[in-house]
Amino acid sequence: MSTHLLQKIVSSVAILLAIACQSGNTNDQPVQRERDIDRIPEDQIVRWVATTGMIGDALENVGGKYAKVYTMMGPGVDPHLYKPSPADLSYLENAHFFCHNGLQLEGKFSEILETSWGYRRTYAMVAGLSVNDLIDIDNYEANQDPHFWFDLNLWSKAIDSLALVISQDLDGIFDILQANSLRYRSELEKADEWAKQVIGDIPEDKRVLVTSHDAFRYFGRAYGMEVRALQGTSTVSEFGVRDVTNLVNYLVENRIPAIFPESSISPKSLKAVIEGCRKKGHEVTLGPTLYGDALGETGTPEGTLIGAFRRNVINIYEALTGNEYQETDYE
Ligand SMILES: [Zn+2]
Structure with missing residues (x-):
């Protein structure tokens, strides 16, 4: 590594350490997963730091035993409000690469790192997509919606170049990573088709997804649901009485x-909405919690993107139809 690059990394870590100390960070434990790495020589392993669980999951699936992934944000953590912890920064110091969303999902800090580290050492998931894939948002700083992982077809496109990125410093592993990528992408495709069928079985006038914040626009576009939310694209923006009334x-x-409600946001905000409906003589149920901007616990099916996505689809189907989901209907 060049001295110049090292200096840049040290200075960016210093900036972020200042942010972390100011915020008195008390984020939930980060997720570090290590798989099969003992059998690989250290110089064959690429150390990654990922911001969200969805990104960490993609890196693990494509990188397999060649990628050692540290994921900053564990279950229930809201990326819009996240400040890196001292532990994050020490992993960043030792990482080869940093991977983030690219549309300011994580606020400002990912952009600080991207600028300081140089583009060769950071990878933004949005880089795999074209402008036409993205949903434009007027009152959001990045101008485009960052929640693109819940259109699985789009996410599959976003990870297409990961095999090349991860293998760029290592000889002879591109083919292995490309095979991992193809396998993972076919699993995403299968879950994508399954979701279209399940959501398609909800009566059309009930296909409306109302959540805490606007994280499901891509989901709605891909699987045919109208979406509404109390808060905007980022949870940084406050909601008011008028939003509740509307x-x-x-x-x-x-x-x-x-x-x-969503796993990374307090359900309290939606209670005012339910109460407002009750006063107007309409009973609304607080449905099961959806995985929005964070995955579930590591080691459970919901700790992976596909598992969390499937749980969401089943929960949406059951809450809106009143029917129990039957796996055998979709085999
Ligand atoms: Zn969000």
Whole structure:
């Protein structure tokens, strides 16, 4: 590694350490997963730091035993409000690469790192997509919606170049990583098709997904659901009485039976909406919690993107139809 690059990394880590100390960071434990790495010589391993669980999951699937991935944000952590912890920074100091969303999902710190480290050492998942894939947002700093992982077809496209990126400093492993990538992408494709069938079985007038914040636009576009939320694209933006009233009116007019809290946001905000509907004579159920910007516990099916996605689809189907999901209907 060049001295110049090292200096840049040290200075960016110093900036981030200052941010972490100011914030009195108390984030949940990060996730570090290590798989099969003992059998690989150290110089054959690429050490990655990923911001969100979805990104860490993609790196592990494509990198396999050649990628040692440290994921900053564990279950229940809201990326919009995240500040890196001292532990994150010490992993960053020793990492070869840093991978983030690319559309300011994680606020400002990922951009600080990208600028300081240089583009060769950082990878933004959005780099695999074209402008036409993205949903434009007016009142959001990055101008485009960062929540593109819940359109699995789009996510598959986003990870297409990961095999090349991960293997760039290592000889002879591109083919292995490319095979990992193809396998993972076919699993994403399968889950994508399954979701289209399950959501398609919800009566059309009930295909409305109301959540805490606007994380499901890509999901709605891909799987045919209308989406509404109390908060905007980022949870940094506050919501007011008018937002609650507008949402209540929408739910009452359209007789929507359930709304959904998200695992990384307190469900408290949605309680005012439910109460508002009740006053207007319409009962809305607080549906099961959806995985929005964070995955579930490591080691459970929901600790992977596909597992969390499947759980969301089943929960949405059951809450909006009142029917129990039957796996045998979709085999
Ligand atoms: Zn979000």
